[in-house]
Amino acid sequence: MLEVVTRENRHLYGDALEQMYRLRHRLFVEHMKWEGLRRPDGREIDQFDNDDAIYLLLRENGEVTGSHRLLPTTGPHLFSEVFTDMCEQKGRQVGPRTYELNRTGTDPLLPRDRQLQGMRLLLVGLMEFSYRAGIEKLTLLTPLHTLYHCLMAGVQVKPLGLPKKMDEERQAPVCFITDETSLSNVRDYFHLHDSIVRYLGTSAGDNATYRIPAATPLHVAAE
Amino acid sequence: MLLTDAAFEFIEDLDRQTDTSSLLNSFQLLISKYGFSGYCIGDPSNPHVYRKDRVWGVTWPEGWLKRFADQRYQLVDPLIRHMGTTSEPFRWSDVRAGAGPVALQVLDEATEFGMNDGFALPIYGTDGAMIGVTVAAEHYELDKRDEAALHMAAIYFHAKFSRFRMRNPPIPKVSKLTPRERECLSWVASGKTDWEISQILNISEQTAHEYVQNAITKLNATTRAQAVAVAMLTRQILQ
Known part of the structure; x- marks a missing residue:
């Protein structure tokens, strides 16, 4: 299951977010060698880890085994503050229904097959969450092999600029179109048709659906 | 800049490609703008294992295809070998340095068919094996931006082609049963x-x-x- 963490329910996720910061340090610093993110306390955390961020936590038996971070593009995000000259071909995509995806991954200490299964759940869950939340586009910087896998899985991906070599990997700035087509394509590709996203701990109960502030109201949207 | 635009246009047009032949034509048109004469798309992984459907689409000259098959050059082709070991795009001429005499002979014989040089675009496949696209030319000159644009176009091309194949697996040509x-x-x-x-x-x-x-x-x-x-x-x- 993927659990949605927003400003509304993050008070319930203190421990889980701590686990996530440590997982991200293991993944991005110790495993992928992004030395700029190294911190002595072993937590990978930055100025974008604030109340505006939305997290999708992959949890197995209460343990965080993978995560996504989504940032609204109407505020500061990586493409606006750090990778500012990346989207030279199509320009940065910003707007109330466009979010930036970053810090995606699974725990590198897991066995390979569980990491792969985790990545599948993260991708299918991301598409489910985004579509149901009313997000139309996700912008991100993606390694080229991940781009290939997402295309194979049927995600609609628009390139925003040329791939560039960063550290050891070539990464491309792209935009995922998070509509019903992308969702049903990835569900078919991975044979995962059940809902796997949960938004817990709000007044709406355990069957709540998170909607971004700019989303069309549910009774208008064609769900 | 114009070449980069051509690659982005190719990618945008992919939504409109409904079958493999229009997809292949559109890629041939793109690479001709980059100065390449032909391409080969497929799965070069584990060349010593015989498989019929390694090559999904190819526009090399017929004579070269025949000689390559007759001589079983897939076993010694240094491009195929190098492609299995790297996810970095590389120029054909760059593999000459490390190639033995037999491998060099394959590269030299390709020049008889106007394929003096080329650009190989490996892709890290979903099962972990390297797959890819390679394009050939008599001579070509690309800057780093053009190479990056072509690399991305090749990734989109390969994924689109794979999805077509998933939907319609290639039907083997076999004799009719009574x-x-x-x-x-x-x-x-x-x-x-x-x-x-x-x-x-x-x-x-x-x-x-x-x-x-x-x-x-x-x-x-x-x-x-x-x-x-x-x-x-x-x-x-x-x-």
């Missing part, structure tokens, strides 16, 4: 032995065996199970 062979193979598909088939069809066990063996030969199969699979795939028996 009605009797189809009948016997259908019973094989239902788990029947030669003896059981002979009882059902009121023929001798030896005759039933021969029908099944003929079907296996015609379908280029080595086992009964494989013959059943090929017969189903080529729609000669019901699934």
Whole structure:
């Protein structure tokens, strides 16, 4: 299951977010060698880890085994503050229904097959969450092999600029179109048709659906 | 900048490609803008393992394709070998430095067909093996931006092609079975032995065996199970 963490329910996720910061340090610093993110306390955390961020936590038996971070593009995000000259071909995509995806991954200490299964759940869950939340586009910087896998899985991906070599990997700035087509394509590709996203701990109960502030109201949207 | 635009236009137009032939044409048009004459797309992983469907699409000259197949150059081609070891795009001429005499001969013979140089674009496939696209030219000159744009176009091209193949798996070209062979193979598909088939069809066990063996030969199969699979795939028996 993927659990949605927003400003509304993050008070319930203190421990889980701590686990996530440590997982991200293991993944991005110790495993992928992004030395700029190294911190002595072993937590990978930055100025974008604030109340505006939305997290999708992959949890197995209460343990965080993978995560996504989504940032609204109407505020500061990586493409606006750090990778500012990346989207030279199509320009940065910003707007109330466009979010930036970053810090995606699974725990590198897991066995390979569980990491792969985790990545599948993260991708299918991301598409489910985004579509149901009313997000139309996700912008991100993606390694080229991940781009290939997402295309194979049927995600609609628009390139925003040329791939560039960063550290050891070539990464491309792209935009995922998070509509019903992308969702049903990835569900078919991975044979995962059940809902796997949960938004817990709000007044709406355990069957709540998170909607971004700019989303069309549910009774208008064609769900 | 214009070449980069062409790659982005190719990617945007992919949504409008509804079959492999229009997809292949559109990629050929793109690479011709970059100064390349032909391409090859497919799966070069583990070249020593024989597989029929390694090459998905190719526009090399016929003469070169024939010689490559006749001489089994896939076993010694330094481009295929290098492609299996890297996810970095590389220029054909760059593999000459580390190539042995036989490998160099393959590269030299390709020049007889106007393929003096080329650009190889490996892709890290979903099962971990390297797959890819390679393009050839008499001579070419690209800057880093153009190379990056072509690399991205190749990734989109390969993924689109793979998705077409997922929807319509390539149908092997095999001989047609006779009605009797189809009948016997259908019973094989239902788990029947030669003896059981002979009882059902009121023929001798030896005759039933021969029908099944003929079907296996015609379908280029080595086992009964494989013959059943090929017969189903080529729609000669019901699934």
